[in-house]
Amino acid sequence: MRRGPFKRRNGVELDLDDIQATVLRRRPEPYYGTHALVEILDQQQGRQALGLLREQVAAVDTPFESSPAWTAVAITYQGLVALGVPESSLATFPHNFCEGMAARAKQLRDEGPNDPRGWQPPFGSGRVHLAISVYAASEAGWQARVADYQSRLASFPGLRVVYQQDFGAQPGDRNAFGYKDGFTQPVVQGSGEPAHPGDGEPIKAGEFVLGYPSETGVPLPQPQPDALGRNGTYVVFRKYQSHVAAFNEYLHRNASTAAARELLAAKLVGRWRSGAPLALAPAHDDPDLGADDNRNNDFRYGNDQQCLVTPRGAHIRRMNPRDTQMSILANVNIRRIIRRSTTYGTPLPADAVRDDGQERGLDFIALGVRAIDNVEFLQSEWVSSGNFMGLGKERDPMLGIQERNPYFTVPGTPPRRVKGIQSFNTLRGGEYLFMPSLTALDWLANLPDTV
Incomplete structure (x- = not known):
């Protein structure tokens, strides 16, 4: 259930109470977290689990002080199929998202050692349906949030965690090569995120969140119905x-x-x-x-x-x-x-x-409405x-x-x-994933069994 109307920031109206926090909220520094990939073996249990996970997904406007750890949920095309999304809605998703990353190896120039045939299981297998990510500002908050989603999934034998990886900032917030990372994020109109010198002019929100004007002046195509597509975005996940x-x-x-x-x-x-x-x-x-x-x-x-x-x-x-x-x-x-x-x-x-x-x-x-194309x-x-x-x-x-x-x-x-x-x-x-809005998570969790 939506908690309120539009939130206006910098003259731009965004449904900040409906967009997943990860889309527009920068991760904390230092940060702790876990990525988990889940296979849905039972359609009804998949929807029920999604409904429970929805309770832990923070929106952009959730105060950081009250939610220093948050959960993000994204879904692959095969996950939408496993949940029983109607064909009429599946047909409104972009072709490259529906094909999946492994099938797009030629377009990505994923060859030689990057060829999908050598990928770590379960990537590219069609068994990845849900992606659950936990981000936290403290080790204790991270462990508590991971234990929470694990306990929620444990009651559903029709779901299987097929991959889990912990992550976290290295000393000094460095990457594996010892470099401080995470610079040069785009400034999204209406996001409320602070802009710093050199970040460039704000970019239309519709480049990053579905349902708003893009740099072309009009919203980019979104999945249908509106409850499924609006306030969502696409995610590209590549493990190196x-x-x-x-x-x-x-x-x-x-x-x-x-x-x-x-x-x-x-x-x-x-x-x-x-x-x-x-x-x-x-x-x-x-x-x-x-x-x-x-x-x-x-x-x-x-x-x-x-x-x-x-x-x-x-x-x-x-x-x-x-x-x-x-x-x-x-x-x-x-x-x-x-x-x-x-x-x-x-x-x-x-x-x-x-x-x-x-x-x-x-x-x-990478997140954005054009993330897969980009x-x-x-x-x-x-x-x-x-x-x-x-x-x-x-x-x-x-x-x-x-x-x-x-x-x-x-x-x-x-x-x-x-x-x-x-x-x-x-x-x-x-994997290519779709990150639904909170409204869309509710919509998916309550799909009729006759679908």
Whole structure:
């Protein structure tokens, strides 16, 4: 049951009491959590369980102080089928969502070690129906919320947890490679989230939440009926295993001093490990800058079109070109995604050049009405090709699956091609999901048995 009418913020009306908190609420720092994937074996029990889980799903307007831990629920196309959603509604979902990520491997350029045939079960098997994610600001809050959803599911033998992974921020909120992460989130009109210098102009809410005007001026197509589609969004989940030792070894092989290694690492990423961007700290890391949200994203590339400071192929410049002059033009605003990525596994020592066999990496999580289209575009064009930047076959240095004789270009006089770059992240699985509104969760939980 909706708790109230529209909430107006910055002149934009959004149903903040109906949109799942994860869509517009930034995760806490530090953060703790768990991702669980569930298979529905019994349609009626699946609906009943969804009704119970709905009670723990926080809306955007839920005060953080009263809900420092919250649950998010998303559903795959096969999950909608398992719940008995009518064919007339299923037909209104986008084609790529219905096909699923594994079937879209060609469009995503998921080949070689990223091929779905080598994914970790149960990803890509059709057995993933529900995704439950818990985010918390404290370890105690996280454990309590996980115990809560586990107890709710335990009473339904027709549901099976087929995957569960804990995650959490590394010391200093770093990712597996030791980098502070989570910068450059789009500013969503009406979200109420604070904007920081450099975040760019607010983007129409309809790019991220169904039912509102998009950058085109009109709402993008949404699933029907309105109770199912409105205030929902799409989620792309891609689990990467990070090869940290290989990254460290590459730096050691191509730079003779610790300072040179850190500079090369910054050139690959576009930021120093503290989060300080090369664009503002070109010579050395600046932890104070990296920690300052009012400065660490306040930069553009217009005064560095020759890319002497931030290489054209650096990871963050590829993923958000800002005002870079591109060989192939693209509307950057409609390519923006909300990122809720999480880090899993224990950190490897910063100087380790041999892998310890432990699993660690990144759960890349993108949200938005165009999230599936955008990730397929980013993967095929901006990660797996360099044409849009005039870099030919050169691929993203952090996410790209490298071809034979790969290299990374560090511009200069003369430019330096750092050869032997490896694939530092391998895809272990992924899914396309729909994150319903609270109203839609109620609608799904109360589907008639005759369907």
